[in-house]
Amino acid sequence: MTTVFAPMPLTQERRLATTIPGPRSLALAARRSAVVAAGVSSTLPVYIARAGGAILEDVDGNRLVDLGSGIAVTSVGASAPEVVAAVAAQVADFTHTCFMVSPYEEYVQLCEVLARLTPGTHAKRSVLVNSGAEAVENAVKIARRATGRDAVVVLDHAYHGRTNLTMAMTARAMPYKTGFGPFAGEIYRVPASYPLRDGLTGEQAAARAIDTAQRQVGADRIAALVVEPILGEGGFVVPAPGFLPALAAWAREAGIVLVADEVQTGFARTGAMFACEHEGVVPDLVALAKGIGGGLPLGAVTGRAELMDAVHAGGLGGTYGGNPVACAAALAATALYERDDLAAAARAIEARVLGRLRAVAADVPAVAEVRGRGAMLAVELVRPGTLEPDKDSAAAVARACLAAGVLVLTCGTWGNVVRLLPPLVITPELLDDALDVLESALRALGA
Numbered sequence: 390m391t392t393v394f395a396p397m398p399l400t401q402e403r404r405l406a407t408t409i410p411g412p413r414s415l416a417l418a419a420r421r422s423a424v425v426a427a428g429v430s431s432t433l434p435v436y437i438a439r440a441g442g443a444i445l446e447d448v449d450g451n452r453l454v455d456l457g458s459g460i461a462v463t464s465v466g467a468s469a470p471e472v473v474a475a476v477a478a479q480v481a482d483f484t485h486t487c488f489m490v491s492p493y494e495e496y497v498q499l500c501e502v503l504a505r506l507t508p509g510t511h512a513k514r515s516v517l518v519n520s521g522a523e524a525v526e527n528a529v530k531i532a533r534r535a536t537g538r539d540a541v542v543v544l545d546h547a548y549h550g551r552t553n554l555t556m557a558m559t560a561r562a563m564p565y566k567t568g569f570g571p572f573a574g575e576i577y578r579v580p581a582s583y584p585l586r587d588g589l590t591g592e593q594a595a596a597r598a599i600d601t602a603q604r605q606v607g608a609d610r611i612a613a614l615v616v617e618p619i620l621g622e623g624g625f626v627v628p629a630p631g632f633l634p635a636l637a638a639w640a641r642e643a644g645i646v647l648v649a650d651e652v653q654t655g656f657a658r659t660g661a662m663f664a665c666e667h668e669g670v671v672p673d674l675v676a677l678a679k680g681i682g683g684g685l686p687l688g689a690v691t692g693r694a695e696l697m698d699a700v701h702a703g704g705l706g707g708t709y710g711g712n713p714v715a716c717a718a719a720l721a722a723t724a725l726y727e728r729d730d731l732a733a734a735a736r737a738i739e740a741r742v743l744g745r746l747r748a749v750a751a752d753v754p755a756v757a758e759v760r761g762r763g764a765m766l767a768v769e770l771v772r773p774g775t776l777e778p779d780k781d782s783a784a785a786v787a788r789a790c791l792a793a794g795v796l797v798l799t800c801g802t803w804g805n806v807v808r809l810l811p812p813l814v815i816t817p818e819l820l821d822d823a824l825d826v827l828e829s830a831l832r833a834l835g836a
């Protein structure tokens with residue numbers, strides 16, 4: 390008999406009980422510095438005791454509004470009751486066998502869901518892994534094996550992870566790469582589309598990227614072109630319309646495997662189940678993680694059957710990949726994206742946030758652009774009157790929000806972008822409350 394534990398509902402209201410961080414968080418920070426590696430840093434200096442929906446409650450009793458979702462993970466809300474129940478039931482049944490040793494239905498069932506949800510109606514296969522970086526690594530392995538080619542083309546401003554191969558694929562040196570080389574070979578970087586900064590149409594930006602790849606690598610050597618449909622850590626940069634379709638057409642003609650890294654953009658986050666759908670692009674392989682698992686660690690590669698099945702038996706896998714507890718969580722989370730139409734919820738968040746923040750942008754010259762799709766939204770900050778990135782302003786805005794109990798993250802190649810990734814289940818009242826705080830932090834930058 391399985392006992393299912395329902396999480397305590399957490400009132401969806403911001404509440405400050407102490408200054409932030411409070412005394413218990415400060416005590417934990419002191420313990421931490423004695424035992425946790427200094428290379429692991431945290432945005433929010435408070436320690437979380439529990440969470441629900443879009444509220445994080447810390448060890449001092451502060452209730453913070455979560456506009457980060459643990460970096461786009463808890464899109465269905467923190468500790469969504471359906472996820473908690475599925476995890477509890479699965480833990481009681483069995484926690485692990487290793488799918489490569491003795492398989493189980495949950496893995497198969499999740500691959501069925503991924504085949505149905507990801508773009509395109511072609512026959513698909515999936516492999517389940519533990520993280521976004523591992524998903525990207527496996528997509529590259531599969532593309533190389535299927536094409537017999539070595540080279541991998543990635544975009545400027547890209548972020549693909551922290552493993553050796555994905556560090557090589559990631560653009561920004563500090564903090565991701567500095568001192569960690571030598572890096573994997575055969576990775577080639579081409580310019581992205583960054584409408585605010587390059588002023589190019591999507592077609593022009595694609596032509597520039599393709600020309601660079603053809604001149605510096607040669608299309609017949611390229612196994613994979615790996616793209617984030619919206620640049621994530623690179624600054625929530627939405628490419629100009631036409632950029633992705635032009636790259637996809639070139640890849641198709643040249644026999645290059647198009648890999649969409651939907652690790653951050655996937656699962657309803659951008660107002661469609663996958664961000665590629667906004668431009669009708671059907672990738673050959675999709676790298677998935679974050680939102681897939683409702684908070685449990687899981688990643689996947691889903692793609693064309695003939696590419697996926699080009700890999701010999703035993704060539705893909707890992708001890709924990711597709712762990713049954715993570716699969717149970719993902720089955721519950723993916724059911725919620727569909728049942729509650731969370732893509733529509735993301736579009737409603739977009740309308741609410743863009744309306745507010747574009748009005749602020751009109752008054753605050755430090756705001757160069759308010760952009761994004763669905764519940765993946767950002768404000769790029771510059772020195773007024775220029776396009777010079779202003780990292781200090783982004784840090785000041787994030788700090789002011791944290792002090793008032795609203796968690797926002799920063800990103801961008803120059804660290805000058807404030808990004809919003811609220812859980813898609815955030816209530817309109819809580820979102821408005823958080824936006825009041827963000828608006829005053831932005832207005833404090835000066836008119």
Ligand code: PMP
Pocket residue numbers: 460519520521522523525548549550551617621622650651652653654678679
């Ligand atoms: N790709 C993208 C687009 C990401 O945003 C991230 C994580 N921020 C990764 C890959 C790496 O995922 P993970 O941290 O789970 O390895």
